[in-house]
Amino acid sequence: xxxxxxxxxxxxxxxxxxxxxxxxxxxxxxxxxxxxxxxxxxxxxxxxxxxxxxxxxxxxxxxxxxxxxxxxxxxxxxxxxxxxxxxxxxxxxxxxxxxxxxxxxxxxxxxxxxxxxxxxxxxxxxxxxxxxxxxxxxxxxxxxxxxxxxxxxxxxxxxxxxxxxxxxxxxxxxxxxxxxxxxxxxxxxxxxxxxxxxxxxxxxxxxxxxxxxxxxxxxxxxxxxxxxxxxxxxxxxxxxxxxxxxxxxxxxxxxxxx
Ligand SMILES: [Zn+2]
Numbered sequence: 366x367x368x369x370x371x372x373x374x375x376x377x378x379x380x381x382x383x384x385x386x387x388x389x390x391x392x393x394x395x396x397x398x399x400x401x402x403x404x405x406x407x408x409x410x411x412x413x414x415x416x417x418x419x420x421x422x423x424x425x426x427x428x429x430x431x432x433x434x435x436x437x438x439x440x441x442x443x444x445x446x447x448x449x450x451x452x453x454x455x456x457x458x459x460x461x462x463x464x465x466x467x468x469x470x471x472x473x474x475x476x477x478x479x480x481x482x483x484x485x486x487x488x489x490x491x492x493x494x495x496x497x498x499x500x501x502x503x504x505x506x507x508x509x510x511x512x513x514x515x516x517x518x519x520x521x522x523x524x525x526x527x528x529x530x531x532x533x534x535x536x537x538x539x540x541x542x543x544x545x546x547x548x549x550x551x552x553x554x555x556x557x558x559x560x561x562x563x564x565x566x567x568x569x570x571x572x573x574x575x576x577x578x579x580x581x582x583x584x585x586x587x588x589x590x591x592x593x594x595x596x597x598x599x600x601x602x603x604x605x606x607x608x609x610x611x612x613x614x615x616x617x618x619x620x621x622x623x
Pocket of ligand 1: 420479496
């Protein structure tokens with residue numbers, strides 16, 4: 366059984382619970398709300414060993430204070446370049462999170478774009494990428510530029526193809542509707558939509574995805590594809606000279622997509 370479990374929060378957030386090997390301890394990723402975590406941990410027979418957060422938005426960090434009241438002294442890891450209360454360990458690019466008692470070790474990647482200081486955690490073939498890369502989508506550019514986000518996504522896309530992508534939201538079906546508007550003839554996207562619809566009909570998560578899949582279907586990782594460029598140029602009404610401008614146009618298109 367995959368030692369990464371999810372707790373649902375709010376409308377469509379996933380709080381990831383990474384179970385340590387041979388312990389009853391777990392790491393919580395982006396606990397935006399404490400209540401569903403406090404409800405789930407006893408059911409899973411797990412206690413938290415640490416909190417990891419990816420960026421400062423409330424739906425990712427809102428549960429930290431309450432969790433610390435229940436588990437005083439719990440280490441809280443988060444981005445060095447964002448102001449987040451209760452962070453005990455500030456992380457910058459290339460830093461590591463090593464929890465030997467749990468057999469867990471992650472490398473930190475700075476992936477600005479959605480927010481200025483957003484970080485992702487990579488290890489054991491798992492990627493916890495918060496609101497940077499979604500299945501079939503990517504985060505909105507609230508603080509960063511299209512160039513920053515494009516570079517951040519390129520870094521994530523360069524990880525091994527079998528990497529499991531644990532993003533923080535169940536946005537997949539809505540993202541696929543947009544992806545198929547950009548690339549209506551993408552057979553992999555059509556096949557994945559059928560699979561995702563079946564999962565959601567059973568109220569199951571479509572996450573984790575894999576990087577291999579995202580490279581085939583995610584328009585935000587496919588700015589260099591001729592079909593994506595053509596669709597983006599048609600939307601923008603101008604020639605787009607490089608993949609950053611294609612990415613920027615696709616992001617703007619998605620922002621306005623209903
Ligand atoms: Zn966010």
